[in-house]
Amino acid sequence: MARPRDLARSFYKRDSRVVGPELLNKVLVHGRRRARLVEVEAYVGGIDPGSHAYRGQTPRNAVMFGPAGHLYVYFTYGMHWCANAVCGELGEGTAVLLRAGEPLAGLDEMHAARPGAKGIERDLCRGPARLCQALGIDGTLNGVDLVAPGGVRIVDDGVPPPVGPGASVRIGLSAGADLPWRWYVPDNRYVSR
DNA sequence: ACCGGGATGTTCT
DNA sequence: GAACATCCCGGTG
Numbered sequence: 001m002a003r004p005r006d007l008a009r010s011f012y013k014r015d016s017r018v019v020g021p022e023l024l025n026k027v028l029v030h031g032r033r034r035a036r037l038v039e040v041e042a043y044v045g046g047i048d049p050g051s052h053a054y055r056g057q058t059p060r061n062a063v064m065f066g067p068a069g070h071l072y073v074y075f076t077y078g079m080h081w082c083a084n085a086v087c088g089e090l091g092e093g094t095a096v097l098l099r100a101g102e103p104l105a106g107l108d109e110m111h112a113a114r115p116g117a118k119g120i121e122r123d124l125c126r127g128p129a130r131l132c133q134a135l136g137i138d139g140t141l142n143g144v145d146l147v148a149p150g151g152v153r154i155v156d157d158g159v160p161p162p163v164g165p166g167a168s169v170r171i172g173l174s175a176g177a178d179l180p181w182r183w184y185v186p187d188n189r190y191v192s193r
Numbered sequence: 194a195c196c197g198g199g200a201t202g203t204t205c206t
Numbered sequence: 207g208a209a210c211a212t213c214c215c216g217g218t219g
Contacts, residue, residue, distance in 0.1 A: 041211070050211070074211080076210055078210090079212080099211085116213070127213070129212050172211055174209085174210090
C-alpha cells in the first residue's frame with residue numbers, strides 16, 4: 001500500500017491529465033469525514049480555455065500556480081465551493097477538480113452539513129459543490145497542503161484506480177467543452193449525472 | 194422520468 | 207454588465 005508520502009510525489013511535476021485518473025479510488029479526508037473519489041476532471045494551464053488558469057494568474061487562481069499537492073478551493077455561482085488538487089510544476093497552473101465521492105465515514109456529519117440531500121446517502125457527495133459541502137471544505141481551506149496531517153488530505157487506502165476508467169467531456173463548461181478530460185469509476189452509483 | 198428557472202455574489206470584460 | 211468548473215425546487219408527462 002502506498003503511503004501518503006508516495007501520493008505527494010505523484011502530484012509533483014506531473015500533468016493533471018495523468019494524475020486525474022490515478023486519483024480515482026483515493027480517499028478525501030477532512031477530520032472524521034472520508035469519501036472515496038469516484039469522479040474527477042483535469043484542468044490545464046495555458047492550453048485549456050476551460051481552466052481558471054487559462055488567462056494567467058489572478059488573486060483567485062493563485063493557488064493553482066503554486067506548489068503541487070495543495071488544495072485549490074474556489075467560489076462559484078454565488079454560493080458554492082469546489083475543490084481541486086494542484087498538480088504539475090510551479091507556475092504551470094494545472095489541477096484536478098474533485099467532482100464526486102462515495103461516503104465512507106463521518107456520514108452523520110455529512111448529513112448535518114447537507115440538509116439538501118434529505119438523508120439520501122447517494123446525494124451527499126455527488127457533485128463538486130456537494131462534495132465540498134459534505135466534507136466541510138470552503139475558502140478557509142484554499143491552499144492547504146494535501147499531505148500534511150490534520151487538514152484536508154488525499155490518502156491511498158490500497159484500493160487501486162480502475163484499470164479502464166470511464167471518460168467523457170467535462171461538465172458545465174462553455175469554453176473547452178469538447179476536451180475529454182473527465183474520468184470516473186465505471187458503474188459507480190456515486191458518480192454525478 | 195425530464196425539463197426550466199431561480200438563487201446568489203465574485204470575477205473579469 | 208455578463209459569465210460562472212452548481213444545486214435545488216416545482217412543474218409536467
